Amino acid sequence: xxxxxxxxxxxxxxxxxxxxxxxxxxxLGLCRLGHEYCNSVFNKHRLTTALYxxxxxxxxxxxxxxxxxxxxxxxxxxxxxxxxxxxNSTQEAIQIGLQLSKNQKGVFESTASFEYGQILxxxxxxxxxxxxxxxxxxxxxxxxVYWGVNPAESHHRHASRFSIFPKGKNIPEGRESRVVxxxxxRKTESMGLANHQLILSPTTGDVEFLQALIxxxxxxxxxxxxxxxxxxxxxxxxxxxxxxxxxxxALFYGNGLIHTTHSAQSLPLLKQLKSxxxxxxxxxxxxxMVAYCNTIGSVKxxxxxxxxxxxxxxxxxxxxxxxxxxxxxTDGQFDCAIITNWDALSLLPGPMAQALSKLPLITFxxxxxLTTKKASIVFPTALxxxxxxxxAYRMDGVxxxxxxxxxxxxxxxxEENVLQQILVTL
Amino acid sequence: xxxxxxxxxxxxxxxxxxxxxxxxxxKAQLAELSNLITPLLDTEETGLKLDETKCTGCGNCVVVCPxxxxxxxxxxxxxxxxxxxxxxxVEDGIVKIINLERCRRFPPDRMxxxxxxxxxxxxxxxxx
Numbered sequence: 367x368x369x370x371x372x373x374x375x376x377x378x379x380x381x382x383x384x385x386x387x388x389x390x391x392x393x394l395g396l397c398r399l400g401h402e403y404c405n406s407v408f409n410k411h412r413l414t415t416a417l418y419x420x421x422x423x424x425x426x427x428x429x430x431x432x433x434x435x436x437x438x439x440x441x442x443x444x445x446x447x448x449x450x451x452x453x454n455s456t457q458e459a460i461q462i463g464l465q466l467s468k469n470q471k472g473v474f475e476s477t478a479s480f481e482y483g484q485i486l487x488x489x490x491x492x493x494x495x496x497x498x499x500x501x502x503x504x505x506x507x508x509x510x511v512y513w514g515v516n517p518a519e520s521h522h523r524h525a526s527r528f529s530i531f532p533k534g535k536n537i538p539e540g541r542e543s544r545v546v547x548x549x550x551x552r553k554t555e556s557m558g559l560a561n562h563q564l565i566l567s568p569t570t571g572d573v574e575f576l577q578a579l580i581x582x583x584x585x586x587x588x589x590x591x592x593x594x595x596x597x598x599x600x601x602x603x604x605x606x607x608x609x610x611x612x613x614x615x616a617l618f619y620g621n622g623l624i625h626t627t628h629s630a631q632s633l634p635l636l637k638q639l640k641s642x643x644x645x646x647x648x649x650x651x652x653x654x655m656v657a658y659c660n661t662i663g664s665v666k667x668x669x670x671x672x673x674x675x676x677x678x679x680x681x682x683x684x685x686x687x688x689x690x691x692x693x694x695x696t697d698g699q700f701d702c703a704i705i706t707n708w709d710a711l712s713l714l715p716g717p718m719a720q721a722l723s724k725l726p727l728i729t730f731x732x733x734x735x736l737t738t739k740k741a742s743i744v745f746p747t748a749l750x751x752x753x754x755x756x757x758a759y760r761m762d763g764v765x766x767x768x769x770x771x772x773x774x775x776x777x778x779x780x781e782e783n784v785l786q787q788i789l790v791t792l
Numbered sequence: 793x794x795x796x797x798x799x800x801x802x803x804x805x806x807x808x809x810x811x812x813x814x815x816x817x818x819k820a821q822l823a824e825l826s827n828l829i830t831p832l833l834d835t836e837e838t839g840l841k842l843d844e845t846k847c848t849g850c851g852n853c854v855v856v857c858p859x860x861x862x863x864x865x866x867x868x869x870x871x872x873x874x875x876x877x878x879x880x881x882v883e884d885g886i887v888k889i890i891n892l893e894r895c896r897r898f899p900p901d902r903m904x905x906x907x908x909x910x911x912x913x914x915x916x917x918x919x920x
Contacts, residue, residue: 381874383874391884393884395882396872396882396885397848398849398885401885402885522848522850526851527855530852531856532869534869540856540868559910559911559913
């Protein structure tokens with residue numbers, strides 16, 4: 367068994383080990399999601415040669431160096447390229463991607479824009495002064511809150527490694543030393559582990575609940591109705607009381623809170639809740655539960671390069687943000703796109719996917735996807751973490767050096783390597 | 793009551809209660825008792841039942857198990873079990889019981905410990 371780092375989700379587990387067998391992988395400590403991710407190095411459908419769509423419109427294999435030349439020609443012939451994806455790429459590949467975007471005066475866009483948008487920008491700017499890590503949550507957080515996220519399905523080892531169960535410096539008894547609250551619009555698996563199981567009304571429950579909670583904590587709350595945001599008042603008051611009594615609160619929030627029709631109201635309220643809780647000796651830390659393994663890294667790299675978190679238009683100097691990637695794509699502002707390790711055509715909203723599919727696409731992927739099927743040039747890539755070295759940033763912004771356990775198949779290069787060669791030839 | 797307790801602890805088997813089988817008046821009780829103890833027969837000596845098809849490999853059971861914390865202390869602070877000493881270990885994405893005899897529920901101690909069951913998100917671990 368050899369140590370490795372899993373890039374299956376944003377928890378980026380670095381305490382796991384694998385043994386490579388002839389046709390499969392044996393693992394220790396990887397969750398089901400992580401094991402399947404790492405085991406995909408043996409996927410029988412894996413892409414192992416570069417593909418190019420010729421005049422007949424069919425994708426056929428070509429040598430990688432020829433594909434690099436074709437990519438170069440495509441980028442040279444087009445003046446407005448879009449570089450999109452990046453959350454499943456190593457930090458080193460992202461940096462080259464940013465350089466390439468800059469040189470080609472294109473637009474750099476990462477999945478962070480669709481996932482957590484401006485929150486990540488604020489979060490990363492906050493965290494420069496805050497520097498809170500998941501290890502601090504394990505060591506000090508005596509009240510864990512999951513809001514609009516179900517780690518039992520999305521981040522399997524989050525609770526056992528950092529939040530609910532582990533013992534820490536000030537958490538001598540692990541689970542017994544913590545209060546756990548889960549807020550969602552339905553009964554989730556994670557709720558089964560919680561002291562406070564709060565089911566909010568799916569319409570505007572979170573806004574009502576947040577407003578009432580801030581009022582209750584400040585002592586300015588008006589008399590309450592029978593329910594607060596769909597939660598019985600007695601449960602609401604009990605939750606507020608335990609928040610007030612906590613020393614360190616770690617609040618993890620997900621799509622259930624931010625991807626709603628009223629997020630414009632709920633997100634400022636969440637920020638207000640955080641500052642209300644951060645009083646006296648009590649601390650409150652908030653973490654967005656990003657999905658992909660290097661979403662945070664893509665935002666960090668982009669901020670460093672352009673002072674913008676994503677949606678960076680390098681056609682002007684200094685670079686400026688594009689107002690809406692949705693509008694830019696559907697208005698036909700781009701003439702080609704590079705998509706890195708992201709099945710954009712399957713995951714983007716219909717009109718965006720449709721607009722993207724009409725462009726000449728250069729894609730990087732380990733497996734065939736809808737996006738590779740529609741692409742003009744496909745580069746097969748080494749699986750991040752399993753076959754590539756480099757760095758990924760965990761959801762709390764901690765840099766984790768990757769430990770590859772296998773060489774990529776013959777002829778398959780890393781994304782970083784291919785991007786570097788394109789950059790050099792251009 | 794003593795016999796029922798020993799039956800639940802699997803110290804005795806139902807067939808050892810001969811009147812149940814020999815006297816017709818206990819037919820209904822025999823059927824009911826058989827139903828009650830059927831799930832127990834599928835469990836290990838500890839009464840612990842693991843459904844691997846439900847397991848997501850989250851490792852909650854590894855971290856909460858007091859035996860694991862003793863034999864591999866890093867597990868208590870959230871690390872994956874990596875030795876062969878623990879009760880639970882996540883292998884190939886699914887938890888395995890690799891040292892059942894170390895479980896605190898194992899005879900003769902039979903402590904009423906249920907932390908692994910309580911920590912399981914998906915009810916893959918059940919204790920009968």
